[in-house]
Amino acid sequence: MRIVTRWLSIVIPVVMSISGHADQLNSSKLISTEQLKEDFQQLYAGLQLGSYDLYAHRSKAEFDSMFARGLTELDEPLTVFEAQKRFMKFAAHANIAHTRIDFPMADFMSFIDQGGKTLPLSFSIDDNEVRVDQYFGLSDKIKHGHQVLSVDGISVNDWLKPLRGYLSADNAQLRNELLEQMVAPLLWLDQGQKESYHLKLKDPISNNVFEIVQVTLTQDKQSQQTSESQTQTDSKPREYKVIDGAIGYLKPGPFYNVYATNEIETWDNTEFKTFIDDAFKHFIEANVSTIVIDITGNPGGTNSFSDLMLAWFADKPFRFASDFRIKVSALSRAANQARFPKSGSADDITTKLEDFYSRHQEGDVISFPLDNSLPNAKPHSIVDKNINVFVWIDRFSYSNAVSVAAIAQDYQFATVIGEKTSDLATTYGAMEHFKLTHTGIQVGYPKALIIRPNGEAQPDGVTPDVIIPNYQARLTREKRLKQVLAFLKSSRLEKQ
Structure with missing residues (x-):
């Protein structure tokens, strides 16, 4: 597996949220100073107007100061690409995952296709400790697990600091997880192509500290190495099987159509429903006593998929949130109206949102009425089958995968196991977009506060009912599954 495959598997669903809004921009187009300032003013005004609470984590005074400074610094024409870099940092300053401008993936892939060279390694970041995760270079000295002490004479955390500024995240751990998948692309964004990097590394076994100059490499020169990392691309996006004759293993994969060829197909759940129904029927026929649902490393999606699972x-009706509080704005109404088809009928939620907006005033914060999702009736249910269900999560479970865990836990449908998620169950979400007039840059913002089913209003991740000790989230999925199954057996949580 080469490093671009890794970026595509992580970056597209997580950073771009499969939103369909990562439009191809004319990145080299030069924008006048006056137009840049108008777009920057539109950016800040739009974020204030549409966001549920732009100032949830940053004060208005901080934002006003950053805006004034940024406006002054727009003192010469810039390309759309350079403007996008500046505007990305401004949006990311909110420390809200859904307040963001997406990474220019099309430009980066063009750079790669044209022979662009990148740093041939990825990092794992835990707190302030940075290690080599996967290495794609040609040196036999750099190994998985080596601690990175400095780069180009700068302590590694100071070196990474400018890159963190591009990433929108609600907490430091989530930002680090996004960063470790994105170091090489963000280096290109921030600095352009470099010929080499001077690395100071430490071998964790021998404690030997050494320095090496690592040259950047084109994609075809980067080696196809493997490691213990879970971020290797899984062979199947969805999978189910019976283990040891008694344990049903289900990896539902992303909660969207992984086989879609366009945005409309992305939300067609026909294939997913067939897959889920086949999986549970197979488990029933195999007479399993335990089912492990693996949503680790899951980028999320939508509840129109996950509710089917x-x-x-x-065993009772359920909702993905106890409260879904929407801030009414002209921006959000316009974004919703854009989803109405030119002919035919709109989907149910689009129609309901239009009615909702029409009955409320600009700036109102109102709870949007949510319908219950219903449990399946026999024979499409395992409730009467005396089967233990475990939902397995970790720090790499994102977005709707976190919501699935919260529903399973709060309604006591299943036992949640693994490690705490970095992404949040109560969160600022329901993302919408608006476009800046002159640059064409798309800006995302959360129009709602989504409160998890148990009513906990404090934004936080999902803490498992059962935390697996010494869990290693970066091992391959196969090795982590063995660890989980061994733990269930040793703790007698698995039904015999």
Whole structure:
């Protein structure tokens, strides 16, 4: 597996949220100083107007100061690409994952296709400790697990600091997880192509500290190495199987159509429903006593998919949130109206949102009425089958995968196991977009506060009912599954 494959598998669903809004921009187009300032003013005004609470983590005074400074610094024409870099940092300053301008993936891929060279390694970042995760270079000295002490004579955390500024995240751990997948692309964004990097590394076994100059490499020169990392691309996006004759293993994969060829197909759940129904029927026929649902490393998606899975083991009606508070704005109404088809009928939620907006005033914060999702009736249910269901999460479970865990936990449909998620169950979400007039840059913002089913209003991740000790989130999925199954057996949580 080469490093660009890794970026595509992580960056597209997580950073771009499969939103369909990562439009191809004319990146080399030169924008006048006056137009840049108008777009920057539109950016800040739009974020204030549409966001549920732009100042949840940063004060208005901080933002006003950053805006004034940024406006002054727009003192010469810039390309769309350079403007996008500045505006990305401004949006990311909110420390809200859904307040963001997406990474210019099309430009980066063009750079790669044209023979661009990048740093041939990725990092794992835990707190302030940075290690080599995967290495794609040609040196036999750099190994998985080596601690990175400095780069180009700068302590590694100071070196990474400018890159963190581009990433929108609600907490430091989530930002680090995004960063470790994106170091090489963000280096290109921030600095352009460099010929080499001077690395100071430490071998954790021998404690030997050494320095090496690592040259950047084109994609075809980067080696296809493997490591213990879970970030290797899984062979199947979705999978189910029976283990040891008694344990059903289900990896539902992303909660969107992984086989879609366009944005409309992305939300077609036909394939997913067939897959889920086949999986649970197979488990019933195999007479399993335990089911492990693996949503680790899952980028999320939408509940129109995940509810189909939950309905198989839910024993009561359920909702993905106890409250869904929307801030009414002209921006959000316009974004919703854009989803109406030119002919035919709009989907149910689009129609309901239009009615909702029409009945409320600009700036109102109102709870949007949510319908219950219903459990399946027999024979499409395992509720009466005396099967233990475990939902397995970790720090790499994102977005709707976190919501699935919260529903399973709060309604007591299943036992949640693994490690705490970095992404949040109560969160600022329901993302919408608006476009800046002159640059064409798309800006994302959260129009709602989504409160998890148990009513906990404090934004936080999902803490498992059962935390697996010494869990290693970066091992391959196969090795982590062995660890989980061994733990279930040793702790007698698995039904015999």
